[in-house]
Amino acid sequence: MPENFxxxxxxxxADRDTPTCVGLDPVYARLPAAIRRRYEGKPGANPAAEVDAIVEFGRGVIDAVAPLVPVMKINIAFFEVYGGRGIDAYLELVEAAGAAGLLVIGDVKRADIGHSTAAYARGQLAGPRRPDAVTVNPYLGLDGVKPFMDVCREEGKGLFALVQPSNEAAREVQDVRLESGGTLAAHVGRLVNEWAGHESLMGVCGYSALGAVVSPRDVASADSLRSILSRCTFLVPGYGAQGQSAERVAHCFKKDGTGAIVNSSRGVIYAYENERYAALAGAGWQKCVEAACRDFIQDINMVLGGSL
Amino acid sequence: MPENFxxxxxxxxADRDTPTCVGLDPVYARLPAAIRRRYEGKPGANPAAEVDAIVEFGRGVIDAVAPLVPVMKINIAFFEVYGGRGIDAYLELVEAAGAAGLLVIGDVKRADIGHSTAAYARGQLAGPRRPDAVTVNPYLGLDGVKPFMDVCREEGKGLFALVQPSNEAAREVQDVRLESGGTLAAHVGRLVNEWAGHESLMGVCGYSALGAVVSPRDVASADSLRSILSRCTFLVPGYGAQGQSAERVAHCFKKDGTGAIVNSSRGVIYAYENERYAALAGAGWQKCVEAACRDFIQDINMVLGGSL
Incomplete structure (x- = not known):
């Protein structure tokens, strides 16, 4: 049996002593000038060169953060723009991040039903050159997620089901109140926690291979979802560029400091655009990324205090 | 301004005189023996050859059905299994179906938020070699769909938002009753119909470029959603292999026979597996596909009767 995710x-x-995750959302126009210069050209002028530049950038970010954080999340949306070549680049970076010792989450937000969702589960999660875990959308119920759960059990892989994203407009769907009480997000949270207890997904650590994406949009909903989703590790988006404070993020953890990993994407990977790290830029853009990653880790670990 | 989708x-x-759509969900193991023999091998043994076989099959299906139906839906899930090569094959078939005169729906069921969903919208819907429309998941609210709506307006493309899929387990999410009355599916339906009225998406035909995926799981929900989603063309899954009858499907149309297209995937594209078409097999698998497509069209048109 493979080890549970x-x-x-x-x-x-525990090994890296921090529950943090760096998100790779690479946009060509924001890559370091030093990279773009070599692959040259205006954005859109040469898609093949852009993909190569993104791979070089991604490898640079991996080198900078792999010694520091336990997890990298790679968002496939930014690769799909480039068709098949983009997907191969995504898979290349998934493999490179794994080879550098990171656990890799493919942020793919897939879900369908029946044989289609089974195809997504195989295509996105099963086998070599695929991430250790992916994000999934629970809107289609258990059928949409079950084939992914099967791959998790067989291959020691993991899932994070979208329960409460960080955007305000999601409220028009997820904050609707149910006749039976509570919000839709809480209802979906109860379903996901129930699924998480199925199918030999539970690890000895007390958490399931099926986790949840939960943004602490407000303290009350974060506390409520933390209590509902007792079996699930939270993947917490929205730190940094998306404006969530470390204090609010702390509500996604249990009292013992377990139960969540916090993601920061643009605040870390584009740190060379930030005045705060300008003094390091002379030593190369990766130094800025490394420094921002250390600051991110410090912010999160400080709020968690002695509990980790 | 490009013509409204x-x-x-x-x-x-109107041109093909039928509101039908053939769905391409290609699984290598089910391709005609005549094709598999040429590309040889057990499923999984040679992924590159499998992709080539799937492209040949897809082109054969396109040739068989393009003179008969107005729309083809291609499900990207079955291509993602093959990584970048699979995505290039998907895009090749999207282009081939368009060149054969079909409107093409990319069944991709994407949604994210912020700059990620903008990347999906560009990657899946904008520009050449991309389908005329895609399916999207409304679970993240308007933010998840808005960048797709922008592409629709700029390029005359379309969307179908998942409102009520055909699987039973979706009920555990979509049939929950809201404090304000009605089900979640009805609530999402009202949101989608509201979005459909925005942003210059309305065509002169009285429908919006933003449609909805609605399965007639039961007559009552189909009638209710048909009335709520007055601006939306329904993409109706579940005919044939998924067990929806033409009679039930009829409830997805308005009284004047407009407002829906009905999809059949496996019942048409794998017709050579069906005893009913065995007599035609000698003339080639495409003859079986063509005959099944004609039968499908006749079933749907008969139920709609004189209203078309």
Missing amino acids: ADRLSGMI | ADRLSGMI
Whole structure:
């Protein structure tokens, strides 16, 4: 039996002594000038060169952060723009991040039903050159997620189901109140926590290989979802560029400091655009990324205090 | 200004005199033996050859059905299994179906938020070699769909938002009753119909470029959603292999016979597996596909009767 994903994650968090994740959302126009200059051209002028530049950038970010954080999340949306070549670049970076010792989450937000969702589960999660975990959309119910759960059990992989994203407009769907009480997000949270207890997904660490994406949009909903989703590790988006404070993010953890990993994407990977790290720019853009990653880790670990 | 997608769709339906759509969900193991023999091998043994076989099959299906139906839906899930090569094959078939005169729906069920969903919208819907419309998941609210709506307006493209899929387990999310009355599916339906009225998406035909995926799981929900989503063309899954009858499907149309296109995937594209068409197999698998497509069209048109 492969090791349970939640146990692998828990071990990695202990090893790096921080429950953090760096998100790779690469946009060509924002890559370091030093890279763009070599691949040259205006954005859109040469898609093949842009993909090569993104791969070089991604490898540079991996080198900078792999010694520091346990997890990297790679968002496939930014690769799909480039068709097949883009997907191959995504898979190349998934593999490179894994080879550098990171657990890799593919942020793919897939879900369909029946044989289609089974195809997504195989295509996105099963086998070599695929991430250790992916994000999924629970809107289609258990059928949409079940084939992914099967791959998790067979291959020691993991999932994060979208329960509460960070955008305000999601409220028009997720904050609707149900006749039976509570919000839709809470209802979906209860379903996901129930699924998380199925199918030999539970690790010895007490968490399931099926986790949840939960943004602490407000303290009350974060506390409520933390209590509902007792079996699930939270993947917490929205730190940094998306404006969530470390204090609010702290509500996604249990009292013992377990139960969540916090993601920062643009605040870390584009740190060379930030005045705060300007003094380091002479030593190369990766130094800025590394410094921003250390600051991110410090912010999160400080709020968690002695509990980790 | 490019022509509105709903108007293009309406024109195509009138031209072919049928509101039907053939779905391409290609699985290598089910391809005609005549094709598999040439590309040889057990499923999984040679992924590159499987992709080539799938492209040949897809082109054969396109040739067989393009003179008969107005729309083809291609499901990207079955291509993602093959990584970048699979995506290039998907895009090749999207282009081939368009060149054969079909409107093409990319069944991609994407949604994210912020700059990620903008990247999906560009990657999946904008520009050449991309389908005329895609399916999207409304679970993240307007933010998840808005960048797709922008592409629709700029390029005359379309969307179908998942409102009520055909699987039973979706009920555990979509049939929950809200404090304000009605089900979640009805609430999402009202949101989608509201979005459909925005942003210059309305065509002169009276429908919006933003449609909805609605399965007639039961007559009552189909009638209710048909009334709520007055601006939206329904893409109706579940006919044939998924077990929806033509009679039930009829409830997805308005009284004047407009407002829906009905999809059949496996019942048409794998017709050579069906005893009913065995007599035609000697003339080649495409003859079986063509005959099944004609039967599908006849079933749907008969139920709609004189209203078309």
